[in-house]
Amino acid sequence: MVFSSATNVSVVLTVDDELKRYDGKALHRGPDHAAPYPVSRLAPAIELVDLAREIAQADTMVNSRVSAKLKVIADQVRSLQAQAREALEQASRDQALHHAQCNFQRRPGHIYHLYCRTDGSRYFSMLAPADWRGGAPHSFEGSYRLEADMSWTPLDGEGPAADDDSRELVARLLAHKGLT
Numbered sequence: 001m002v003f004s005s006a007t008n009v010s011v012v013l014t015v016d017d018e019l020k021r022y023d024g025k026a027l028h029r030g031p032d033h034a035a036p037y038p039v040s041r042l043a044p045a046i047e048l049v050d051l052a053r054e055i056a057q058a059d060t061m062v063n064s065r066v067s068a069k070l071k072v073i074a075d076q077v078r079s080l081q082a083q084a085r086e087a088l089e090q091a092s093r094d095q096a097l098h099h100a101q102c103n104f105q106r107r108p109g110h111i112y113h114l115y116c117r118t119d120g121s122r123y124f125s126m127l128a129p130a131d132w133r134g135g136a137p138h139s140f141e142g143s144y145r146l147e148a149d150m151s152w153t154p155l156d157g158e159g160p161a162a163d164d165d166s167r168e169l170v171a172r173l174l175a176h177k178g179l180t
Helices: 048-098 165-176
Strands: 002-004 010-012 111-116 122-125 139-146 152-155
Touching: 048 152
Parallel strands: none
Antiparallel strands: 002 010, 111 122, 111 139, 139 152
């Protein structure tokens, strides 16, 4: 077989059937360092098996790299799906809370208490269950703080004591700097 390339190299390949090695009878014109193959007798013999092994190793490395990237992407997709579900659940809860009966003007930053009548209708009150003398007239469902973006933050406990410490810290910092 004779191969020719753009670098004016004519290569005659002969294959020894027993060893399947390149016999070194090539016609290369030019400096040895520019040869497309080893030209020194001290250079390692390059076999077809070695080339196949290199290709297999490269394929393995590429596959493992791509698999790792795809795993990261899959994890991100699952995380985004969870965030989307959470956002939709919050939006649904916020809508339901906004549809609850309220006989006063709601103001962001205030805490309101949700009660449910026996007929199933829900309403907000400014009174916490502990504020009712003799017990709340209807079943208590929870306390919520109306945020500036008109979302509702559920409070674990009752009243302002359940408010998170970050709001108090921000208020103190603002008061310290004279900004309130």
